[in-house]
Amino acid sequence: MKLEILGSGCKRCQQLAENTKSAVRALGLDAEVVKVEDMASIVGYGIMATPALVVDGQVRLSGRVATPEEIGRILRG
Amino acid sequence: MSLPVLDAPPAGTGAGAVPAGPELGTAGGAGRGSWRRPAVGLALAALAWLGLYVGIAPFARWLTQGLLGLDGHGHAGAAVQFFVFETPKVVLLLVGVVYVIGIIRTYFTPERTRAMLAGRRETVGNVLASVLGIVTPFCSCSAVPLFIGFVESGVPLGVTFSFLIAAPMINEVAVVLLFGLVGPAVTALYVGTGLTIAIVSGWVIGRLHLERHVESWVYSVKVGAAAPSVRLTFDDRMRAGAGAVREIVGKVWPYIVAGIAVGAWIHGYVPERALAGILGRGAWWAVPAAVAIGVPMYSNAAGIIPIVQALLGKGAALGSVLAFMMAVTALSFPEMVILRKVLRPPLLAAFVGIVAVGIILVGYLFNALL
Numbered sequence: 001m002k003l004e005i006l007g008s009g010c011k012r013c014q015q016l017a018e019n020t021k022s023a024v025r026a027l028g029l030d031a032e033v034v035k036v037e038d039m040a041s042i043v044g045y046g047i048m049a050t051p052a053l054v055v056d057g058q059v060r061l062s063g064r065v066a067t068p069e070e071i072g073r074i075l076r077g
Numbered sequence: 078m079s080l081p082v083l084d085a086p087p088a089g090t091g092a093g094a095v096p097a098g099p100e101l102g103t104a105g106g107a108g109r110g111s112w113r114r115p116a117v118g119l120a121l122a123a124l125a126w127l128g129l130y131v132g133i134a135p136f137a138r139w140l141t142q143g144l145l146g147l148d149g150h151g152h153a154g155a156a157v158q159f160f161v162f163e164t165p166k167v168v169l170l171l172v173g174v175v176y177v178i179g180i181i182r183t184y185f186t187p188e189r190t191r192a193m194l195a196g197r198r199e200t201v202g203n204v205l206a207s208v209l210g211i212v213t214p215f216c217s218c219s220a221v222p223l224f225i226g227f228v229e230s231g232v233p234l235g236v237t238f239s240f241l242i243a244a245p246m247i248n249e250v251a252v253v254l255l256f257g258l259v260g261p262a263v264t265a266l267y268v269g270t271g272l273t274i275a276i277v278s279g280w281v282i283g284r285l286h287l288e289r290h291v292e293s294w295v296y297s298v299k300v301g302a303a304a305p306s307v308r309l310t311f312d313d314r315m316r317a318g319a320g321a322v323r324e325i326v327g328k329v330w331p332y333i334v335a336g337i338a339v340g341a342w343i344h345g346y347v348p349e350r351a352l353a354g355i356l357g358r359g360a361w362w363a364v365p366a367a368v369a370i371g372v373p374m375y376s377n378a379a380g381i382i383p384i385v386q387a388l389l390g391k392g393a394a395l396g397s398v399l400a401f402m403m404a405v406t407a408l409s410f411p412e413m414v415i416l417r418k419v420l421r422p423p424l425l426a427a428f429v430g431i432v433a434v435g436i437i438l439v440g441y442l443f444n445a446l447l
Binding site for chain 2: 007008010012013039040042043044045046047048049050063064065066067070
């Protein structure tokens with residue numbers, strides 16, 4: 001599973017990255033968490049608000065910081 | 078009636094408390110029952126909120142005059158009573174409003190706003206964009222993807238600017254603080270003139286045809302298809318509201334407390350009309366000076382409005398004060414730096430200049446009228 005955190009490096013993006021990592025840990029998933037900060041790639045995903053969470057190439061969350069619990073529910077499907 | 082519903086609204090403690098899981102699983106047809114429990118919880122929370130709100134004034138009087146034995150009309154008494162009354166009042170107002178706005182905003186995603194604005198004629202588009210700028214969630218850190226998303230999908234440049242001007246200027250923190258500390262009339266003036274500035278400035282930028290000063294990479298970048306919107310249950314929306322409270326109130330409360338403390342000091346110790354000379358309406362340079370001072374104080378509306386309120390009480394002119402607050406919220410250095418990625422200097426300068434002129438005109442207008 002590949003998880004991408006889209007955002008220009010602001011505080012909220014870091015928070016989302018942290019929450020995602022703890023969700024991954026809590027679920028014991030084998031997932032790679034990558035931060036994407038390049039604006040052209042971010043826009044390429046069609047999102048208009050950062051931070052965003054992309055799971056295996058699909059945007060699942062944008063414009064807000066979700067709690068680890070909520071991210072957990074997203075990751076379980 | 079069972080009590081557990083009580084833990085529904087302040088869900089800041091995490092998602093675990095509310096058994097939302099099963100409902101989410103059947104999201105599509107979650108059906109009728111799903112709104113009832115949250116509605117009861119919300120009603121109870123609203124009641125508790127109201128009870129607290131009504132209790133603040135007697136509590137402040139009791140604390141100042143009863144417990145501390147201060148005279149409510151003396152210097153120290155007036156300052157302390159102001160502080161212990163205004164601080165909980167404003168924070169409570171902020172929690173309530175940010176929570177409700179946080180829920181409302183889940184209905185207005187940037188994607189939906191873009192779809193409403195794409196291909197709109199100017200004028201109507203400027204008005205609509207400014208109004209949507211108030212309700213659409215916006216953070217200056219995502220100004221660039223938003224700008225590109227708008228421009229690439231055919232939202233005219235001027236309409237895009239109307240949105241970018243209104244969104245930070247008319248934000249919930251500024252509006253709540255103005256309403257709670259200064260009053261409904263000034264809040265209405267602020268929102269009304271703020272909207273006018275956003276509409277007119279965006280329209281002027283559109284008329285100037287500055288599209289060639291948008292960085293060229295904006296037009297060459299390949300924008301992906303809009304992300305599919307995730308279906309939200311009402312529980313999700315309430316959780317978003319609680320998240321907004323945690324994020325926004327958690328960030329601004331120290332500024333509010335500090336601002337009200339300074340305001341309380343001014344309130345108690347600065348003599349009436351002391352500022353009429355320097356900040357009064359007689360001084361022609363007061364308005365541009367207010368704008369010049371306001372620009373570097375970005376994102377600190379929370380700390381500044383309580384001080385502004387106290388200054389108003391000591392003879393500062395309303396026009397100068399309005400101009401100052403608008404400069405604080407609408408024009409900020411970090412946002413200019415972020416927008417520089419997509420705007421060439423002439424367009425950035427036009428944006429800043431036009432908005433600044435608009436704010437100065439509003440300042441003079443109200444200094445002359447009132």
